[in-house]
Amino acid sequence: MLKKTSVEIAADLIPCETCRKQIPFSQYQEHYNSHLAPRRGRPERAQHIQLPAPKQDRKSQIIPPPFPKQQLQILTQQTITQSKSMVLGPKPKEVQPQIPKQRITFKAVLNIAFVGDRTGQSMQMENINQKMTYVDVANYILQQLDAEFIKMSFVAENGNAIQLYMNRQGIKEGNGQERVELLTGFFSTQLSCKVNKCIPRGQILVYLDEDMTKYVGIPFQVEDKIVELKRKISQKLSIPVEKQRMELKLGYKKVVLQNNSLLRDKQISQDSEIFLLTEPRDIQIRMPNSQTVKLSVQNDEKVGDVSIRACREAKINPDGLFLYKDKIKLDENLIMGDLEWDRWHDDFTIEKKMIFVIVKTPEEEKS
Secondary structure, three states, X not given: OOOOOHHHHHHHEEEOOOOOOEEEHHHHHHHHHHHHHHHHXXXXXXXXXXXXXXXXXXXXXXXXXXXXXXXXXXXXXXXXXXXXXXXXXXXXXXXXXXXXXXXXXXXXXXEEEEEHHHOOOEEEEEEEOOOOEHHHHXXXXXXXXXXXXXXXXXXXXXXXXXXXXXXXXXXXXXXOOOEHHHHHOOOOOOEEXXXXXXXXXXXXXXXXXXXXXXXXXEEOOOOOEHHHHHHHHHHHHOOOHHHOEEEEEEOOEEEEEOOOOEOOOOOOOOOOOEEEEOOOEEEEEEOOOOOEEEEEEOOOOEHHHHHHHHHHHHOOOOOOEEEEEOOEEOOOOOEHHHOOOOOOOOOEEEEEOOOOOOOOOHHHHHO
């Protein structure tokens, strides 16, 4: 019988977890119980200790057979491919060109019915498609009416009103980029249009009331005077020139246009808002006897006639008295229609003519 070598003897020895001694495998259970049982008083606990498995002999180890040569080449090629993909990144996929989807377009006829002052009139717009906007419709109506400026509102049977104010250069007010088909149900219903303001080419609108509901178109040139514009209105409406008072709206205030003023100097164009007023105006005048006289004056009255009327109301002699506006003497031949005033801020008085006497000293005369 052969003796065990030192390697085999060491393989049979197991280190103790308590005292760190090398204990033979056959005596390990008894040695472990001698440490654990007296300490805890539970000898049965040592029976559940799992013993470490003995070391396996090198000769008994199973060595797997080598890979076949062909399979080894395949694995090597896969490893090289994976390493390249980690360095260079994944191979980009071939992107196939996408063919854009063509939207089916159609052509239809849009029926436009006018309401308001043009009730009963209608218009048809042909060869329109689903891309048609309200700006296109408004531009078409502008061309058909041969207008320079137009202010209108569109109302579909199942939609809200859209207001536009535009000229031949484009939109001035409003937003008409909405498509017509969205409110007309793909043109299955007609579109109602109300023309609030239409200025023919070469004409200017003159409003006859403060609400801007009544107006008249008058041909004009920028070199014309205001009095020439009044004569054209007189020929068309039979209103005397002297009875007319014209006011130009500038923002929130109005300016009276005098007869000798040029349209060019007042920067009047086709889209300017001019009002023709014929009704009398009220005026308050402070008299020399501290009285305040209230009068209703006509546009064709002269300043001298108004001064005499005020003196008669105050029962004073009008001789030598004149009408002043903010301490400035007014021309007696000026008509009240050309006079601009604000009854809340301007001060009208009747006073004697002021005479200014300049007195010079002898020293001033020598100089």
